[in-house]
Amino acid sequence: EFSLCYLLEVGLNCVQRLFLYPFVKAVITLSPRWKLMAAEKLGRARGLTREERADWETKYRKVNEEIELRMEGAEPLLDSLAFYSVEKTGSIVLPIMCFLLMLVYHESEMGLRYNIDQHELLYYAMFSMCMIPWMSLVDVCILGSQELLYGWRVYDYFSYQRWRFSNRSRKWNLTSTVDESVSPSLQGFDLLCFSSQHYFILSIIALGFGTKMLGVTICLRQRYNLLGDPVFLVIVPVVIMCCEAVAAVCKFASNATIDAISWNGIWNVSQLQGAMDDVVASRLAVGEGRQEDLEQERQELEALNSDAFRHKFIEKNTPWILQHLFDLITPQILEDPGPDGRPLVEYIRDTYSNLMRTGQGTRRVDERSDISTDASDEDEDGRRNWDRAPLEGTNLAMAQRWLHSARKRMQFSKSVENLVEKKKMEHCSSCSAAWNSCEFLKAGLANVSGEYDPYAIDDLIRQFESSYSAEETDLTLWKSFFRNQARYATICNVCLDKVEQKARKKNVVYPGEGVVATRPGDIS
DSSP states (O other): OHHHHHHHHHHHHHHIIIIIHHHHHHHHHHHHHHHHHHHHHHHHHHOOOHHHHHHHHHHHHHHHHHHHHHHHSSHHHHHHHHHHHHHHHHHHHHHHHHHHHHHTHHHHOHHHHTTOOHHHHHHHHHHHHHHHHHHHHHHHHHHHHHHHHHOOOHHHHHHHHHHHHHTOSSSSGGGSOOOTTSOGGGHHHHHHTTSHHHHHHHHHHHHHHHHHHHHHHHHHHTTOOSTTOTTHHHHHHHHHHHHHHHHHHHHHHHHOOBTTTTBOOSSOOOOOOSOHHHHHHHHHHHTOSOHHHHHHHHHHHHHHHSHHHHHHHHHHTHHHHHHHHHHHOOHHHHTSBOTTSSBHHHHHHHHHHHHHTTTTTOOOTTOOTTOOOHHHHHHHHHHHTOOOSOOOHHHHHHHHHHHHHHHHHHHHHHHTHHHHHHTOOSBOTTTOOBGGGSSOEEEEEBOTTSOBOTTHHHHHHHHHHHHSOTTOOOHHHHHHHHHHHOOEEEEEHHHHHHHHHHHHHHTOOOOOTTOOOOOGGGOO
16 A cells, blocks of 8 residues: 555656646746736726826836746756756655654654554655665656757756855855846746755755754654743753854855865865966866866867857857947947957948848759859949948938838747747648648748738737837847747648749739730830
8 A cells, every 4th residue: 555655646746747736836926917907807897097008018028028038048947957956845844754764653642643653754764765776767757758848958057066065156056146037936847957055955955944843743742831940041052053063164165175085175166277278278188077077178178169150159148248239339430440450340331231141042942053153243343332421410310210110020020930930830831731741830920811911020010019119129129029920831842932933923014904005105
């Protein structure tokens, strides 16, 4: 019966961690949106004023931003791992509590109340100790299942937290600066990085609550009166002094450096001096850490120093770089000389132009690389012959307006590329051709009729500007609006060519019926 009950508990724990707890968390996270939608429905029945409508839209936008932050970042994974770490710590502390119950078996009378003998507590303690490695295997399976179900990068997240903890700036990481993007209830878990400090705190809290419960139980069972004990006033200061002495000894041992036994304290902060190549080289020379980890660090270092990685990073993060470039540039910096000796303002202007052109010139899948187009050469010649005179007045305002719209379209399009790509189906939405019967399938946006439209993003941007403001550039707000309003379509290469040919023919105006023919006198 005990074994069956334990197996049932393990099964319920798996269901809870895989399905029930994420479902409850999602319901709690989405409940503010549902409340606002219900309030909007009730308000629509009785009519909303313009001020009430504006207030509701402001609240709805803030709620959507908060929900997106809580559900799409690393916070769901952080919450799940926090739940896992607490359970794992409890399973490790359980044998210790069983041994403590054996020591105070007659004083606490807890075992007697449940008809458990003292030698049976020993069996329970041994069983819980033997189940620790086996439950670790169950936890590995659960974490792998969560990674498949919800797309969490568990291993990458643990590797990142390990790197954060090893490169922390303070000895006790809980005193570092918190990440404001994480919920207040999870900021402590995020700071401790699931390190030895994290499990140390959990173990101290678990043992403290367990021993406190045992002490209160013994006092109640033995009917001990604190105020009636004449030695109570002596016991309290002695216990406090003992606790302070133990704390002082532990603090000294954690900070002391003893060369004779190669003791450098606990949780020392590694001082990184010089380049990262020097750090890796020193670790290789000393032999610190496992060879697999050192080899992985060497490969990652080579990847970070490669031009291909840097170009790919710039191409993937161009909208973010352009958005934060203005925060890094001040009028004082613009007066300094640039890396190439020219004024820094000219160097930054050229760099900005290169970033804006990043990703251009990409060929289509069916386009031959050995054939160039005449249009590209003509456009290049036209750009060389452009007038370099500065614009003024209306022309300047029009150019600035167009440039602002183009940058906004590029940033908004880049920010939702991954969302559109996730909606790619295995067949074409127009001709139902499967992926194995065409050259490629492309995910894109659809118009109101559900057909693929390469200019649907412009309609969504206009709707976004009409709903909020033409000057609104918050990408988080744009993503939230995009998820609610966007329609998706998957198109094959054949249908894509038809759409492009139709678009080219649409711009050509043919003479219709009843058009008067040109007379000789009309031509000078």
